[in-house]
Amino acid sequence: MSAIKFELIKTCKQTGARLGKIQTPHGEIQTPIFMPVGTLATVKAMTPEELKDINAQIILSNTYHLYMRPGHELVEKAGGLHKFMNWDRPILTDSGGFQVFSLGPLRKIKEEGVEFRSHIDGSKHFISPEKAIEIENALGADIIMAFDECAPYPADREYVKNSLERTTRWAQRCKDAHKNTERQALFGIVQGGMYKDLREQSAKEITDIGFPGYAIGGLSVGEPKPIMYEVLEYTTPLLPEDKPRYLMGVGSPDDLIEGVLRGVDMFDCVLPTRIARNGTAFTSQGKVVARNAIYADDFRPLDPECDCYTCKNYTRAYIRHLVKCNEILASRLLTYHNLHFLLKLMEDVRTAIQEDRLMDFRNEFFEKYGYTK
Ligand SMILES: CCNc1nc2cc3[nH]c(NC)nc3cc2c(=O)[nH]1
Numbered sequence: 336m337s338a339i340k341f342e343l344i345k346t347c348k349q350t351g352a353r354l355g356k357i358q359t360p361h362g363e364i365q366t367p368i369f370m371p372v373g374t375l376a377t378v379k380a381m382t383p384e385e386l387k388d389i390n391a392q393i394i395l396s397n398t399y400h401l402y403m404r405p406g407h408e409l410v411e412k413a414g415g416l417h418k419f420m421n422w423d424r425p426i427l428t429d430s431g432g433f434q435v436f437s438l439g440p441l442r443k444i445k446e447e448g449v450e451f452r453s454h455i456d457g458s459k460h461f462i463s464p465e466k467a468i469e470i471e472n473a474l475g476a477d478i479i480m481a482f483d484e485c486a487p488y489p490a491d492r493e494y495v496k497n498s499l500e501r502t503t504r505w506a507q508r509c510k511d512a513h514k515n516t517e518r519q520a521l522f523g524i525v526q527g528g529m530y531k532d533l534r535e536q537s538a539k540e541i542t543d544i545g546f547p548g549y550a551i552g553g554l555s556v557g558e559p560k561p562i563m564y565e566v567l568e569y570t571t572p573l574l575p576e577d578k579p580r581y582l583m584g585v586g587s588p589d590d591l592i593e594g595v596l597r598g599v600d601m602f603d604c605v606l607p608t609r610i611a612r613n614g615t616a617f618t619s620q621g622k623v624v625a626r627n628a629i630y631a632d633d634f635r636p637l638d639p640e641c642d643c644y645t646c647k648n649y650t651r652a653y654i655r656h657l658v659k660c661n662e663i664l665a666s667r668l669l670t671y672h673n674l675h676f677l678l679k680l681m682e683d684v685r686t687a688i689q690e691d692r693l694m695d696f697r698n699e700f701f702e703k704y705g706y707t708k
C-alpha cells in the first residue's frame with residue numbers, strides 16, 4: 336500500500352496537459368501544482384499561516400541542509416518536520432543528491448555513495464542511498480525522493496550513460512532501504528541528460544523498479560529552454576499515465592506552462608522566493624525590478640491585476656523604498672506576492688485544462704507577459 340493515491344481527472348485533448356489529485360497523509364494536492372521551496376524547514380520570510388492564505392498546498396524541504404543543520408535526529412525528536420515547522424499540509428523532501436553534487440570539487444562520487452565536505456565547517460561526510468533514505472524517513476515528509484546523480488550540463492554520452500546506470504542501482508537500494516512506505520511515498524528519478532536513447536533507458540530501468548511517482552531529473556541545469564522542452568517532449572510519455580510526474584527545479588512562469596503542456600504535474604523552484612529577496616517581482620506584464628528609479632513615485636501596486644495582500648495594500652514606490660533601505664518587510668511583501676503569483680498562475684492553468692482551453696490561455700499569458708514566442 337503506498338502513502339499516496341493519484342487520481343488522473345482529465346487529459347487535455349489539445350496538449351499533453353493533465354488535471355489530477357494526489358491524496359497524501361497530510362491532505363490533498365491538486366495538480367498541476369507549484370511547490371514553494373522551504374530549504375531549512377522554512378519558506379524564507381513566510382509564516383505557515385501566510386502560506387495557507389495564498390493556498391500553498393505542499394512545500395519542499397532539503398534533506399542535505401537539514402542533515403547539516405539542525406540534524407535529522409533533532410527533527411525526529413521534535414516529532415518530525417511537520418511538527419517542527421508547524422506545517423500540517425503535505426511536505427516533499429529531496430534526497431540531497433542535487434545539493435551534494437553542486438558542492439563541486441568538495442565531493443567524490445563512488446558506487447557506495449558520495450563523500451563530501453560540509454559547506455558550513457568543511458567537516459567530512461558521506462551520504463549513501465541508504466543514508467539519504469534514513470534521513471528522509473526521520474524527517475517524515477509525505478513524498479521523499481530517491482538519491483540520484485544529476486549529471487552536469489553539458490556532459491558527454493559516456494559519462495551520462497554510466498551516471499544513469501549508477502542512479503538506477505541507487506534507486507533500487509533506496510527502495511530496499513525505505514521503511515515507511517505506508518506514510519511516505521518514495522519517488523524515482525529519471526536521468527539520461529539530453530540524450531533521447533539514454534532517457535529511454537533510464538525511464539525503462541526506473542519504472543521497472545516501480546515507484547508511486549516519478550521525477551524527471553537532470554534538467555534546468557543550464558541547458559537552453561528549447562532543449563529542456565524537447566527532452567520533456569519525449570520523456571514524459573515514457574512515464575506511467577497513472578502516476579504523478581515531477582519536474583525538479585523548474586519555476587519561471589513560461590517554463591511552468593510549457594512543462595504542464597508536456598504532461599508535467601509537479602514543480603518546485605527557488606526562483607520566486609530568491610528573486611523576491613533580491614527585490615524583483617513577477618507580474619502579469621513581466622518582471623518589475625522594484626529598486627528601479629522609474630518606480631520612485633509610482634503609486635500603483637506591483638501588479639494592478641493582482642489581488643494579493645501586497646498588491647492591495649502597498650505601492651511600487653513604498654516597496655522600492657523598503658528595498659533601497661534593505662528593510663526585512665521588502666522580502667516579506669515581495670515573497671508573498673511572487674508565491675501568490677505562481678500559485679494563482681497554476682490555479683488558472685488547472686481551470687484552463689478543465690475548460691479545454693490551455694493553448695489559448697498560454698498564448699494570452701505569453702502575449703501579456705511579453706514572452707516572444
Ligand atoms: C531529489 C534530489 N535529486 C535531484 N534534484 C534535482 C534538483 C534540481 N534543480 C534543478 N534546477 C534548479 N535541476 C535539478 C535536477 C535534480 C536532479 O536531477 N536530481
Ligand SMILES: [Zn+2]
Pocket residue numbers: 637638641642643644645646647672675
Ligand atoms: Zn500581488
